[in-house]
Amino acid sequence: MVTVIPKGTSEIPAATGQRGMWIAGGIALAWLLPLATHAVHLDVLLPFVVLAGTMAVQRGCVGLFDRFVVSCAQLFGAACLFGLAITYWPGHLHPTLVAGVALTVLVLVAAATKRLTKPPKPRVERLLALAAAGVSAVTLVPYVARDLGGRLGLPLAGEDITRHFLLYDVIGRIGGYPFLRPEALRPFVPDEEWQGIANYPQGLHFAYAVLDRFVRSSGHNGAPATSVDVLVWLLVGTFLLLALAVLWAARRIAGPGASPARLLPVLFVIAAWLVLGDPVTVLSRGYPNEMAGLACAVVLTGLVARPLTRGGEQLVTVALLLVGVSFSYPLFLPYAGIVAAWWAWRARLWRHWWAWLVAIVTLAVAAIGPLTAAAASTGEQLLLNGTARVVDRPATLALAVLATLGLLANRRAPSQRAALFAVGVALAMAAGLGLYQIATIGRPVYYFDKLLHLLIVVGLAGLGGLARVLPRRGLPLRAAVAFPVVLAMAVAGGKWHATPVAPGVKLALGKDRGSPEAARDALLMARMYPDGGNAINVDLMGNPWRNWSATLGASTLQRQYRHVPGWSRLLYPGGKGGTYADLERLVVDSPVTVRFFVHDPEASMLVVDVEHPNRPAVRAGQPLPVAFGDPLAPSNIEAARLLAAKYPTKVQVVYATPANP
Template sequence: MTVIPKETSEGAATGRSVPKIAAGLALAWLLPLATHPIELDVLLPLVVLAGTAAIQRGSVGLLDRLVLACAQLFGAACLFGLAITLWPGHLHPTLIAGVSLTVLVLVAAATGRLNRTPRRAGPKHGLRVDWLLALAAAGVSLISLVPYVVRDLGGRLGLPLAGEDIARHYLMYDVIGRTGGYLFMRPDALLPFVPDGEWRGIANYPQGLHFAYAVLDRFVRSSGGSGAPGTAADVFVWLLIGTFLLLALAVLWAARRIAGPGASPARTLPVLLLVAAWLVLGDPVTVLARGYPNELAGLACAAVLTAIVARPLTRLGEQTVTVALLLVGVSFSYPLFLPYAGVAALWWMRRARLWRRWWGWVAAVLTAVVAAIGPLTAMAASSGEQLLLNGTARVVDRPATAVLVGLAVLTLTVRNGLRAPSRRTALFAVGVASACAAGIGLYQIATIGRPVYYFDKLLHLLIVVALCALGGLARVPVRAQAVIALPVALAMAVAGGKWHTTPVAPGVQLALGKDRGSPEAARDALLMARMFPDGGNAVNVDLMGSPWRNWSATLGAAALQGQYRHFPGWRDLLYPAGKGGTYADMERLVVNSPVTVRFFVHDRRASMLVVDVEHPNRPNVRPGQPLPVAFGDPLAPSNIEAARLLAAKYPTKVQVVYATPANP
């Protein structure tokens, strides 16, 4: 009997493979060259994703390959961005797709995937579980998409615009698109767009996801340049939503993977239902609603990492590459989660005895060097008290999180669960995530007396890791699962909030339209950006409506028009929660403005100015109630009056636009 060498039997590159390699390399460039003239570049990312899924060797199922391919591509895109920033082609879709497909062909040839014999799909019940997973992901997608699909662009953009952070995320996405690469590698490119006081912080903020968004925007529009503000904002919002859907898929897949290949559909169904309910009803969906794209990407990478550390891929090389790319993805998106990811990766390296292989040391050193970029740039962007800062994130539901963690620990340990290495690793992951959250919480309590913003961010990480670990629930009898899963999901639906006392869960409020954000502000910002796409060499100030609407719209327009550099001076004057400003303060801003000031006015009742900032005479408004349009001192000029007075006094410096706000 003839013995066939292993590399030949697996289809490695041989003489017979050369024509296939040549054909693949030719198609890698012919396809992008063909799609660009007919504006179908949007298909190319799907081709790259399908190709990456096809060359997987350490997994069997289609969903396994799809999730792993998404995770690997994100980490690879973060790395690719380092080279793209330096080459002259920047973000042109033809060039990026050609290089990406070329790399895929070469990897396929090197790993023997060109002549691969198809592998068996595994047990039949495994395929049925995949269908359940797909249905659970589809259910999450449907419920999550409804609040955005039924809204216009202003309504969609208005949801995250309720928090200030989304404007800076859009700004980085936009400027990366304009300049063609990472801002931390050439921060001077950011100078025309941001104020001097924020330049260093924004230039060094983790930008992996913003870069990926900017690249995908080019493919969606089949363009090598930036689009109109409205179009770019629309693509940005849908990419934000898509990132949440990928997070949901990653968490559901991780729970299924930790459940193990032997888990039957009957035992897996309650697990997936509980995880899906928590994703769309509980705290994870608030990360989407508040507009934190980087955190969504970091959580998705953490979920996939948790799964493959608990139950590694069958190929050591592919496992090593995937872990490395996930660490890079976390580093370039949300370095706050990197300590958890690093400890989880070290746990797997110890189990795999990677230290016994020379290439394992090389991989570890290279990964550590690249993964250090995220935290190092973040340190340059932050102050010494960064971890003590407050933010606009919703406070996490503390009791529900405690129940979830306790449930995850229970399901991993009962019935001799710790005899399995996968469950011991999952329990270790929950412990590490808990320690990270507890550590920062104790630090904040000791320093400022209470836990704030970044503590809730680490609770988000703990929630995601615990949801992944709920795969251990598949070991519990089906009746016991129903007793556990149904009451917990019901409790999540009927209440939410900091102490689980707020009627209706955050996800239900979002789905029913109770959580509106600032849609009027977003529509005003889009109106201003459509009228003056580049700002018209002016700072555009919204004075059309109520105080929060004006403040958020001015911020949003500054980001959309690339005029954020001129916003900070007006931020304090417009900010409704501050002391306010007088007409003299407003005039001083006009005089000191380096560009023209363009006021947008509409409602004659709208007012914000006061006579005395130390003793402002404003309407009394109960906490939680919207501020009235006439929020200023009755003795101070209204918004229209102030704009007219300034235009009359400074006719070459001030413009007044009588605008009609857009209706939904």
């Protein structure tokens, strides 16, 4: 009897011997390829091979973008899980071992699903590709046009990037998750911050550390400047994946019946909102974990609205997305869990024992993120303030209303009801936290804006429903709907949509510079003393914000962050300031040498009386002057010289020349 395999399918022959040869050959190639690429320093190709292999084994996806987005989501969730095992194995993050295991798993999955041969050619969505290309071009221009200092200066202004680099660097050094090996983190962080940093969600940092190995074809950490450059580009890449996920989810919610003519204005509005509005500030302020959490949440939204055609793949993908949210940004996990439960109920999964098994395992693994985050936070974590930019309230409300109206118009369709439910959950979460914060501290802060970011990306995905209600014909009419929205986003932003020029426009035009001088100072210090030279390096070269950010940045690049807290408090321009006696006390108490970098003789930051500081008056929003200290207190150079003369074995003074762009 002859088995006929239909043309265009990808099932392998049923003969046991031939099947075994396919599997053995695939596994052999899975290890020979990484060995070859590592020998010629081309490990950078391996992540693309793994991604291509993951796309090839998809059975529930139709289009190329379907396969790409779903594969990226699956790989991220799988990487978070893989990190639990890799932390304890001898090879740690070596690219040959990581790629060999990943490709072997793909071969076994292909064998189990009978996808060892070339799959059918997927459909390409040209309009979606055009929108993604436009977002990529606008996003990349500000980063390509800047040098490393300029690129790093954007997130460095937000401060959080220093701790993200710290985790990414330490994971590379210890070869796994610090929350599983917290004692390995102690030499790098202050005791008072040890528990918080050790239990911070680390899934994306782990993925970054692995990708860094592939980029450099190396089994160990690179030089500080090289490592941070890779980090910045991975940060940009994460935003591009987030943008693609939002565009893809909107297209998926729109459904196959939405024509390109109807989709064009919708995707145009979504793309513009991503690069002009609040989403791009998540990139420029340096929040990689949040971007990963948003991307997982919006992919989940698209899959809940319109599930994959294969139930098994849908279940596995939803489970991996929940793990991805847990290991990157647990604040979004309640949203992800609720919409996933909605899909599970609609799919009647409670009828199957294997679905219960997957649910129990997923809940157990997904609980790791919230549990470790709880250990890292205080009881009032949701009330803390932060450095995130305040979200545009009117624009976000308008987006939520627009998405809701478009989905309500097609509420009879199951996909539209599911998307409407998702928008409602995101809106309810943001409103609930906002009301709690107002009732407790009188105003919404930080994490409320984070939940507004979630509402924005879910709302943008929900705009896909508009593609079903726009007129079939009449390009001028459709343009009349889209262009005013895009124009409104471009001309203003800010908390009440009253600040001229959108955040993305400022970024693209170079008006949003962040702190490039601080980044260049940090890189200068790291190049001169890559390991810190067994000293805490303190920047006193320029204005106060520059000195504060550069000292923080250099301490993480040089792996000396453990010694920085006292210096950070003294240098912080928003505080009361410090006297010469405070500066001397830090020198005396420092367990390591103190190395002051000085340059500008006018630079000053010390005061005579911290309760009544005599400082120049500066209007809100204006840069602080270089001479910010009390005229009666020593300048930065004078203070450094006095301390070096008094403590010659403890203090060093470096007369540096700041790097030019």
